[in-house]
Amino acid sequence: xxxxxxxxxxxxxxxxxxxxxxxxxxxxxxxxxxxxxxxxxxxxxxxxxxxxxxxxxxxxxxxxxxxxxxxxxxxxxxxxxxxxxxxxxxxxxxxxxxxxxxxxxxxxxxxxxxxxxxxxxxxxxxxxxxxxxxxxxxxxxxxxxxxxxxxxxxxxxxxxxxxxxxxxxxxxxxxxxxxxxxxxxxxxxxxxxxxxxxxxxxxxxxxxxxxxxxxxxxxxxxxxxxxxxxxxxxxxxxxxxxxxxxxxxxxxxxxxxxxxxxxxxxxxxxxxxxxxxxxxxxxxxxxxxxxxxx
Numbered sequence: 001x002x003x004x005x006x007x008x009x010x011x012x013x014x015x016x017x018x019x020x021x022x023x024x025x026x027x028x029x030x031x032x033x034x035x036x037x038x039x040x041x042x043x044x045x046x047x048x049x050x051x052x053x054x055x056x057x058x059x060x061x062x063x064x065x066x067x068x069x070x071x072x073x074x075x076x077x078x079x080x081x082x083x084x085x086x087x088x089x090x091x092x093x094x095x096x097x098x099x100x101x102x103x104x105x106x107x108x109x110x111x112x113x114x115x116x117x118x119x120x121x122x123x124x125x126x127x128x129x130x131x132x133x134x135x136x137x138x139x140x141x142x143x144x145x146x147x148x149x150x151x152x153x154x155x156x157x158x159x160x161x162x163x164x165x166x167x168x169x170x171x172x173x174x175x176x177x178x179x180x181x182x183x184x185x186x187x188x189x190x191x192x193x194x195x196x197x198x199x200x201x202x203x204x205x206x207x208x209x210x211x212x213x214x215x216x217x218x219x220x221x222x223x224x225x226x227x228x229x230x231x232x233x234x235x236x237x238x239x240x241x242x243x244x245x246x247x248x249x250x251x252x253x254x255x256x257x258x259x260x261x262x263x264x265x266x267x268x269x270x271x272x273x274x275x276x277x278x279x280x281x282x283x284x285x286x287x288x289x290x291x292x293x294x
Contacts (some may be wrong), residue, residue, distance in 0.1 A: 003113070005142060008090035009125070009158075010150070015120050017115035018090070020142075023159060024109055030214050079144065087141040090160065092151070095134040101150060105163040112151075112158040127152055173269040190247040 003019035013171070026221045033042040063071045090112075114122035129136060136151035146279065150161040 001111075007090060007140075008118075009090045009092065009112070009122075009138075011092045011121075011125055011136075014125070015122050015126065016118040018112045018118065018122070018158075020117065020160065021111045021113065022108075027209065027212060029212060029219070081145070087146075090138050090140045090149070090151070091139045093139060095129070095132065097133070098135045098150075098152065101135070101163075104169055105148075105166075106150075107164055109160045110160040110162070112160055122158070126156065126158060131155055138267050155242045184244075187244055187247065190244065190251065193252070194251045194254065195245055197251055 001021045003021055005020040005189065007018060007020070045055065045069050046057070046060065062074045064074065065071050088279055130153045138149050138151050138160070139148055140149050140162070142162070147162040148165060149163055152159050202267075228293060232260040263266065
């Protein structure tokens with residue numbers, strides 16, 4: 001790996017020089033836009049929308065458009081005096097339990113490697129942080145943009161997780177949240193049985209990108225001059241009209257796949273449903289889901 005940034009973790013009066021590396025990489029199959037007839041690459045020119053002339057890269061500036069339609073033009077000199085342009089510090093602000101951080105805030109992950117002179121304080125902070133069960137909330141400036149971030153330990157290495165600012169997360173404002181939706185007890189019990197049946201430890205090695213693999217096979221077949229065969233796609237199931245029947249069938253299918261007998265929750269839910277159908281004791285609703293208001 002090649003480092004993309006050098007700086008230092010600032011922890012109280014302790015400074016730990018580090019190098020930063022991208023911790024992830026995209027595995028998507030990349031394409032170029034080409035001319036269908038001869039495979040030539042398609043090129044785009046930088047053309048001014050006002051005079052129609054092609055603009056050299058050296059003459060391009062950043063522009064901020066106002067609500068009135070006017071454009072404020074910013075030059076390189078306008079950015080030189082900003083305080084973060086030369087900042088090379090990862091400032092630790094506080095330590096907090098990891099479960100208090102909503103994963104929706106996470107943006108990108110980076111590994112931090114200590115410089116030779118910073119190895120001991122790096123290991124010291126790493127071990128202390130891991131023993132505390134907490135993560136560090138930090139601020140860092142990358143590519144002239146200040147970010148809030150989390151510093152955590154993974155496989156004995158610090159991982160810097162840059163985060164979105166709170167005002168960059170959209171509110172989940174949907175009309176169904178205001179509706180009174182009644183969930184019946186047997187349905188809730190059956191859904192719980194399905195969750196129990198499908199519960200297991202997470203092993204990322206069990207999962208793979210089937211679309212990318214199929215696409216790679218298509219490309220390889222084209223290269224070899226073979227006939228391209230349409231990859232098999234599992235049939236799409238239609239939404240079930242009877243939610244209870246769909247849940248019951250899902251539980252039984254999951255159990256059958258594991259070679260296990262039907263779950264107690266399935267039998268119990270069936271009994272409750274049968275009582276209801278025979279006109280027995282009136283079923284009690286599991287409750288209504290309403291949006292909480294401040």
